[in-house]
Amino acid sequence: MTAHATQPFEGQKPGTSGLRKKTPIFMQPGYLENFVQSTFDAIDGVVGKTLVLGGDGRYFGAEAAQCILKMAAANGAARVIVGQGAWLSTPAASNLIRQRGADGGLILSASHNPGGPNEDFGVKYNMANGGPAPEAVTAAIFARTQEITSYKKITAPDVKLDMVGESHLAQMVVEVVDPVAAYADMMEEIFDFKALRGLFHEGFTMRMDSMCAITGPYAVEIFENRLGAPKGTVVHEQPLPDFGGMHPDPNPTWAHELMAEMMGPEAPDFGAASDGDGDRNMIVGRGVYVSPSDSLAVIAANAHLVPGYATGLKGVARSMPTSAAVDRVAVALGVDCYETPTGWKFFGNLMDAGRVSLCGEESFGTGSDHVREKDGLWAVLMWLNIIAARGMGVAEIMADHWEEYGRNYYSRHDYEVLPTDVANAMLGDLRDRLESLKGTQSQGLTVESADEFSYTDPVDGSVSEGQGFRILFEGGSRVVLRLSGTGTEGATLRVYLERYEPGPEGLAADPQEALAPIIAATEEIVGIRARTGRKGPDVIT
Numbered sequence: 318m319t320a321h322a323t324q325p326f327e328g329q330k331p332g333t334s335g336l337r338k339k340t341p342i343f344m345q346p347g348y349l350e351n352f353v354q355s356t357f358d359a360i361d362g363v364v365g366k367t368l369v370l371g372g373d374g375r376y377f378g379a380e381a382a383q384c385i386l387k388m389a390a391a392n393g394a395a396r397v398i399v400g401q402g403a404w405l406s407t408p409a410a411s412n413l414i415r416q417r418g419a420d421g422g423l424i425l426s427a428s429h430n431p432g433g434p435n436e437d438f439g440v441k442y443n444m445a446n447g448g449p450a451p452e453a454v455t456a457a458i459f460a461r462t463q464e465i466t467s468y469k470k471i472t473a474p475d476v477k478l479d480m481v482g483e484s485h486l487a488q489m490v491v492e493v494v495d496p497v498a499a500y501a502d503m504m505e506e507i508f509d510f511k512a513l514r515g516l517f518h519e520g521f522t523m524r525m526d527s528m529c530a531i532t533g534p535y536a537v538e539i540f541e542n543r544l545g546a547p548k549g550t551v552v553h554e555q556p557l558p559d560f561g562g563m564h565p566d567p568n569p570t571w572a573h574e575l576m577a578e579m580m581g582p583e584a585p586d587f588g589a590a591s592d593g594d595g596d597r598n599m600i601v602g603r604g605v606y607v608s609p610s611d612s613l614a615v616i617a618a619n620a621h622l623v624p625g626y627a628t629g630l631k632g633v634a635r636s637m638p639t640s641a642a643v644d645r646v647a648v649a650l651g652v653d654c655y656e657t658p659t660g661w662k663f664f665g666n667l668m669d670a671g672r673v674s675l676c677g678e679e680s681f682g683t684g685s686d687h688v689r690e691k692d693g694l695w696a697v698l699m700w701l702n703i704i705a706a707r708g709m710g711v712a713e714i715m716a717d718h719w720e721e722y723g724r725n726y727y728s729r730h731d732y733e734v735l736p737t738d739v740a741n742a743m744l745g746d747l748r749d750r751l752e753s754l755k756g757t758q759s760q761g762l763t764v765e766s767a768d769e770f771s772y773t774d775p776v777d778g779s780v781s782e783g784q785g786f787r788i789l790f791e792g793g794s795r796v797v798l799r800l801s802g803t804g805t806e807g808a809t810l811r812v813y814l815e816r817y818e819p820g821p822e823g824l825a826a827d828p829q830e831a832l833a834p835i836i837a838a839t840e841e842i843v844g845i846r847a848r849t850g851r852k853g854p855d856v857i858t
């Protein structure tokens with residue numbers, strides 16, 4: 318018997334990147350099944366199709382993979398390509414979908430959210446282009462979850478996923494592949510591995526913190542095995558179901574071990590970290606932290622030094638809250654720069670249409686059209702290749718960049734797990750006052766305009782409304798506020814702060830000090846601390 322009666326679960330609405338919930342919610346009988354069946358239904362079924370499947374190794378991932386395999390078999394899929402051990406980083410999954418011409422893929426991850434029996438789990442569907450399902454598809458999935466009455470799943474013993482090779486599950490082929498090989502080969506095609514081997518051979522030192530998450534095996538293979546970096550360059554390299562208790566989010570708060578090392582007396586030349594599913598990156602030089610918005614701008618300005626981009630960039634794109642540093646580079650390069658809502662799914666159309674080759678978000682996400690996801694290790698290799706080609710360190714590259722383009726001082730302040738009603742009331746109130754803010758003064762800053770961001774996709778014309786509040790001040794400073802769409806508890810408010818300093822003076826200030834007037838004006842206008850009772854943000858990037 319393959320058909321099983323079921324009833325809808327509430328709240329199976331995919332957020333910024335897939336469906337994320339507390340693990341025990343996902344482990345309820347029928348919960349995962351309902352969501353997966355709704356996904357299959359929303360894409361017109363999977364009969365005869367080939368899917369890619371894998372995840373970041375977090376708790377419940379292996380069981381979820383078995384469940385999905387049995388459902389894919391019951392729904393008539395022809396083949397599922399699975400990473401060995403049910404492991405695949407998000408960019409590696411995107412690559413496999415594209416390289417193997419698969420019809421789509423399922424990624425088992427809650428990305429940068431912690432994992433474990435009482436932490437977070439998630440499922441995301443990616444399309445045949447290798448990118449996250451666009452809003453029309455996630456809306457169809459959600460609609461289906463609200464009316465589902467049955468799902469299909471065969472009864473069979475678990476498939477062995479610990480060895481590479483093919484087997485059958487009913488009529489369906491299960492193909493277990495090395496999760497790392499194809500991805501590492503692709504990196505070898507994009508980057509100048511000979512120059513990078515030379516860099517490490519000459520004694521360049523690096524620390525890669527994989528945060529007990531999925532990039533460990535990839536980073537060991539690429540940096541230590543293929544590029545000859547010394548053993549031990551990669552730390553926390555073993556993926557663990559609970560990420561060893563770490564919060565696998567590569568920012569200064571959660572990657573504090575790496576930060577301490579990079580700011581200390583024994584700092585290596587270069588440091589980097591990745592998140593749970595391997596699509597994020599943090600770049601740190603000796604004594605210098607690179608903000609993700611600046612990283613995107615530096616990569617754009619220097620991409621031509623990397624073999625894979627030697628002919629130049631088609632265009633660039635950034636999410637709306639990301640700083641305008643890359644916009645200045647785009648002007649200098651004479652290429653288009655697009656501004657999209659938060660979330661990688663909005664870049665897919667631009668890349669597919671050949672309008673952009675490089676995309677980035679302030680949330681430690683950078684990537685290019687080599688796949689359709691952001692790609693943590695790719696970004697690290699971009700930096701290494703740029704360092705090798707220019708013969709300069711991170712601090713020098715940053716100083717040089719700011720001297721040429723000026724500096725967009727930037728920081729994000731997160732207030733986590735706020736009571737949802739308090740957060741909604743605060744932003745609802747701000748929405749009501751947006752019109753009247755224009756021309757008002759606060760902390761010596763004059764509000765030039767204030768609005769709620771809405772995006773019309775230039776390729777397919779689809780419209781996404783309510784994508785964050787923007788308050789622009791005269792002189793080019795701004796604050797953006799929006800609620801997170803990846804959290805699993807309460808509401809997380811993200812406050813994005815930016816101020817442009819053209820230079821040549823004032824390029825080396827502390828960002829929190831440089832942004833102090835904007836931080837104070839935001840408090841005066843929005844009243845975050847006053848309304849939430851919080852003393853300050855939980856995370857500062």
Ligand code: VG1
Nearest residue numbers: 333334428429660678680801802803
């Ligand atoms: C966050 C980031 C966003 C990113 C998303 C998924 O979303 O702000 O830029 O694309 O996470 O990243 P939100 O809605 O919480 O702000 V990942 O590495 O968690 O897939």
Ligand code: CO
Nearest residue numbers: 428429592596
């Ligand atoms: Co991620």
